[in-house]
Amino acid sequence: MQTVFEKTPGLTDAILHYCPGCTHGIIHRLVAETLDELDTTGRTVGVAPVGCAVMAYNYFACDMVQAAHGRAPAVATGLKRARPDCVVFTYQGDGDLAAIGTAETIHAAARGENITVIFVNNAIYGMTGGQMAPTTIPGQVTQTSPYGRDVSVAGYPLRICEILASVDGVAYAERVSVDSVKNVRAAKKAIRRAFETQLAGRGFSLVEVLSTCPTNWGLDPVQALSWLRENMIPYYPPGVYKDKERDAAAGEVSGDA
Ligand SMILES: Cc1ncc(C[n+]2csc(CCOP(=O)(O)OP(=O)(O)O)c2C)c(N)n1
Ligand code: SF4
Secondary structure, three states, rough: OOOOOOOOEOOOOOOOOOOOOOOHHHHHHHHHHHHHHHOHHEEEEEEEEEOHHHHHHHHEOOOEEOOOOOOOHHHHHHHHOOOOOOOOEEEEEEHHHHHOOHHHHHHHHHOOOOOOOEEEEEEEEEEEOOOOOOOOOOOOEEOEOOOOOOOOHHHHOOHHHHHHHOOOOOEEEEEEOOOHHHHHHHHHHHHHHHHHHHHHOOOOEEEEEEEOOOOHOOHHHHHHHHHHHHHHHHHOOEEEEEEOOOOOOOOHOOOOO
């Protein structure tokens, strides 16, 4: 029988524990495939977060470390400084990166640490039961905002790519989505660009991936993709928010999406 599709060797044989329709699995695949294509899996160290991706250390076929809530960019900083020959990435949810880990994220970015951050934005705390996250969009119903997020009480969501684009140490920041084949392909391209940025020693790179949480959104997998498309994409527009190298080549100061 002819094989038409194979698991990338950058992922182990462990069976993913994610809920049906959760796009964490797609994002794992894109990261692992990219590391394989760049021939760097053997010298990569990934940092797993808390949250649903805590067990990422079981899935990536590279060395992995697990960091306490939000501390992944700080752990990655140590790893990269100790072993600059290694490719170092963090894989973090929005609760991990944009709530308790805000300081680690901003300061690693400000220092221009030569690491790559894969930021999975599903607008909710997934693992702990669907509480409101800093990325929960206005009006969105969660366990802790049962009448919808009220910005007069809970404040406004954080747009991480837009924030990081203003930080000088950031070399590359792009937002992508994995709601369609076309967008998955674009996400792969962005992830590759982020790792290439690190390999070229240009500094901090981040890819924000708009992702689903069908379980805590209370939707089936197909409805969850539609919800992402109709609600998250308008609030979090995909695009390249910063690419220092591209901007320098074009003679610009900084790029917009
Ligand atoms: C230091 C610390 N504080 C809090 C927690 C509890 N906790 C575990 S997962 C999680 C939320 C994770 O949400 P997110 O980062 O959005 O990831 P997702 O599960 O949605 O992929 C929290 C608060 C923890 N494990 N460690
Ligand atoms: S709870 Fe949400 S984010 Fe976590 S695995 Fe399930 S669908 Fe994915």
